[in-house]
Amino acid sequence: MDLFQRFEKAFMPNYGVPPVALARGEGSRVWDVAGKEYLDFIAGIATSSLGHAHPALVEAVSKQVSTIAHTSNLFLHEPEVLLTEKLLDLLNAPAKVFLANSGTEANEAAYKLAVKYGRREGRSYFVAAENGFHGRTIGALSLTGKPAIRDQFGPFPIDVRFVPYGDADALKEAVTGDCIAVFLEPTQGEAGVVPPPEGYFEAAREICDSTGALLVADEIQAAIGRTGHWFAHQADGVTPDILTLAKGLGGGLPIGACVGFGDAGTLFEKGDHGSTFGGNPVSCAAALAVLDNLDLDHVKSVSARLRGGLEAIGHPLLKGVRGRGLWLATVLTEPRSAEVQRAAADAGFLVNALQPDAVRLAPPLIVTAGEVDAFVTAFPRILEEASK
Template identity: 50%
Template sequence: MSSPVAVSDQLSGLAGSGVGSAAVLERYDQVLMKTFGTPKRVFVRGEGCYVWDAEGRRYLDLLSGLAVNALGHAHPTVLSAITGQIATLGHVSNFFATPAQVALADRLVAMAAGHRPGRVFFTNSGTEANEAAFKITRLTGRTKIIACEGAFHGRSMGALAITHSAKYREPFEPLPGEVTFVPYGDADALAAAVDGETAAVVVEPIQGENGVVVPPAGYLTRARELTAAHGALLWIDEVQTGVGRTGDWLVHRAEGVDADIVTLAKGLGNGFPIGACVAAGAAAELLGPGSHGSTFGGNPVAAIAGLAVLAVIERDGLLAHATAMGEHLVDAVGRLGHPLVAGVRGRGLLRGIVLTEPIAGAVSDAALDAGFVINAPRPDVLRLAPPLIVTATQLDGFVAALPGLLDTAREGEH
């Protein structure tokens, strides 16, 4: 019999065995590709809405791993579901089916397709879900895609082709075409671009990476009307906004809009990698045997994690809670009356605090030093996407600290 493997031995000399952040960051710089720059902290533990670094300092996590940890860290129901499933059956490949996979697909079809028949392709991330959606659009026989300025749909070649930022796109061009970008939220510009050659319009109901930008009322409805009129697909990317983040399961469904393709990920697995491309109606039949695949997508552990997340959101009334806490945050920040705050935009617990000066990066750094995890997607926007379980007391602690963070950042910039 072989001797047991001690996983802790492989952490020797790194955080987790009593050594602080410096050792981890030194090795990180030597063995990790430099795609993310230098990490700002080394986190070793999480519970609820809090994380701890290698030195034992606690932080209120108001970013949820970029809107991923919808139920916070180490949620007992998700942990129980994952450990129970992996102890029973962890992976079998997509040559075979598992009950968890089918049950989660049922839930997502009901959520995204509404009254129409639908099908799901499971992935490991939002980028991969968008890759599957991109391939679906090609099977319409058309190649023209309308995307939006400010859009972010991922970093793989297909997802990057419909992502607007030049700094992400240009080093990797030529990218898959034919993609036309129109101003986000401009229904007239969209109407001018969509025609009989259009395969799909792809749109985020709220642009998270662009600074939590919300389109005008009726924009998604108009996009549905235009695509239907020209026989094109409406593809809605709810990777960041879906699964309760905004106080509804899906933003577009809450607005009464039917999409042909919906992409999901992030909060669906509460940290366990999972994504989904849900197609409805005729679009659901376009991918056939051999036309796409994934080794890990939809494995039973990921699927059971998704089922657990949905069950907890329902059981604990977290859709209503996300709405209430989002409104509480907006009101509390507004009451500060701080001259550096122009306002708060967003929906539910996806919020952008808009600043009057481009100091968001410095504010984010000051917040981290003070024990709060947020980020700055734009120079003048702070993004908050806390776990859906966040309390008013926790949010109030951040709001109370915010004036000092703003003042510190402005003084540092000047």
């Protein structure tokens, strides 16, 4: 029985059976169990910021796991303090941090903070965006505007009103003095890497300020250099009330963070929330290695090279390119993203068929100019194969 059959026999069917079984990685490259090499343009869903087996990450994790691997929240340890101090320094604003294990847990913490605020202020409902994605646990799923994954698990414990993403007028109409919080992604990731119109987040900030609602920025995919900035909201000159982080922060190890700015950072009281593994010393060591070794100038340079190369391709299947930084989607003229993903894998490149007409590209942030050029050079042939 091969590995794929064993997987199918042992696992619940929610993922299906993945098409490739990976055995190892180095830099921006991975190898499957048969020894085939791929250039990785998925990076664990925008997670492996430093690529695979980065020396600094290996050293930090190895050193930490040989020192102390777990403490629980009953005790503190230096890596978690160093990490939160580093995050607050990069954010450059008064705030406090809760460390979790994942993006959905970070959003659950944000949801609970908002609930406390809403009860204190006598507010009753949330606003979120259509096609937004905030996670699959019940609180986070309540705020997720994707009926296909949401509706079968209702009813939900909170009243959430969904508005079209990027429509500032619709947002203004939906947010009143009774609104607790507005949950938004700076760019919608799972919807197909869809950035908002210019000025949208500034408008959201103004709407929340005028009504007293909290603005929650879900940067689970967008933060930690992915867009060319440490945090995506910094590009818009907007500070949210609550910020959620995960994915790229740990460079492949599980970690999430919920940041509360100003008053939102002190809403929790002792005993209000917790996590056994949140702030794990090994994950914190990994996150520190990521923050210490990312080069934003490099991200900006190679992302411009990747986007420019893709936009110069003339092919009837390629409609255009959208996104920010090293977080792009190639938009297709036909719903053939699955075919593009298969053709890319055959050619030695891993990409993600995110929507029927959109393919996500999120390589490690250490991807080289040569590796970007190799993908751009191969992409017309990939499109041609996908068109057959």
